[in-house]
Amino acid sequence: MDFFFELPLWVQAALKGLAVIAVIFPIAGACSMAERKVSAWIQDRPGPSRAIPPWFAIIPIIGPFLQRLGAFHLLADGGKLLFKEDPLPGHVNKFYFVMAPLVAMIPALSTVAFVPFGAYVSEAKQVVPLILANVDVGLLGVFALASLGVYSLILAGWASNSKYPFLGGVRASAQLISYELSMTLSVLPVFLWINAPGQSGSLSLARVVEYQSQPGFLGGMWFVFLMPVSAFIFLVALFAETNRQPFDMPESEADLVGGFHTEYGSFKWSLFFVAEYSHMTVGSAVFALLFLGGWNPLPWVSLQTLGGWLHLTGHPVVLGILSVLIFIGKVLASIFFFMWVRWTLPRFRYDQVMRIGWKQLLPLSILNLIVYTCIIGGMEYFGHR
């Protein structure tokens, strides 16, 4: 593995970028398959389990397994969406109609650059986070780019020149901006905590993980235990920001047909869903980093401790791969939670969505911020940190 570090830095960078893209796309794609399997599992039915090409069926074990998993349904769906007629209805505003799905992809993919996905423990016991753009404003970057997603919905709704998409678009914009406030306010206590005395201030997500892997009772505690209210608000706002059930307002198919994408078809339609799933993946990753300890295997057990237990201290690359796997495991578990909620809770009504956002989550997150400001300020004043 040493040869990797002898390559020119920009080659390393390009390889890292490629690796991240090669992981994110399959996860986002497999989500649509997992969605159907999870829904089938929750509703106690087999789900997609039939399609298989005949020359694949003769492979023992793997063939039937992929068939039961419904993997070929995913491929067939992708092929269908790519090759079916791409209609451009006569009444739409063509330029913005085509632009909207492109705009949807930009925040979905570019936020990945700010998300650390593992750690490399060097020989000198220094933890180097694996991250593409290691900047101090990591979280701010994720929020800034992710909130651009609202433009694609409002553009799609407006450019469709049709009633249902328009209503879906305005609903979406009002919902997304409402929950953004609570989301930002809910993560502030985390950054109050990690910007401890004697350190330069930072909004970096890698720093958050570093603070969840320290020795001691409070040091090793995941923020989901230290700040449960923040974690709850962040999770609820994340559901709303990614348009997942029970906040499925923009595309509530019961009252708005398909919401903002009613007039879309074939591949332009599917781009919205690739964007939604990669949004969900990145959102789960940020949640895992902020509140679930990032790549630390268990609360109070940091990655280095695990490396010590498994006698991996001399093998930084193995430990690095292990950290990435732990992190991906947490992200997948969090995505499963998204699907679980989707198939368990009914959808809220629009007035309920607005009430929850403005009258319940926002006051709760402000109160949460004030309480944690006082507690952390008090702890620093009396010298407990």
Added chain:
Amino acid sequence: MTPHPYAFLALFLAVAVAFPLVMLSVSRVWFWLFQPPKPSTIKNGIYECGLAPTGDSRIQFKAHYYLYAIVFLIFDVEVLFLLPFAVAFTGLSAGALFAMLVFILLLVEGLVWAWHRGHLNWK
């Protein structure tokens, strides 16, 4: 040469633009080669649950959406000021902390005002 951290952002933005463009052009090429266009008035019509569309598609919508957007704008700017506060929290004196709590109370006051005026009620 160490790449600038924001170079990755540029790279991912480029990929995010290129990926859908490539896919859409593949489906366009397929369209040109193998799919004769068969437009019809029904296919090109506005979708309204299978019925003939009525009236203008630019419908009136509730002014409430605007109210929420305006309230959001005010709150968002205030929340932005809280982010530097969180970063600079390391070296703040007790007086600065108190000043920041007053600032948060101003934010609460705005919320209470909008609540009291009924702007947050969805009617």
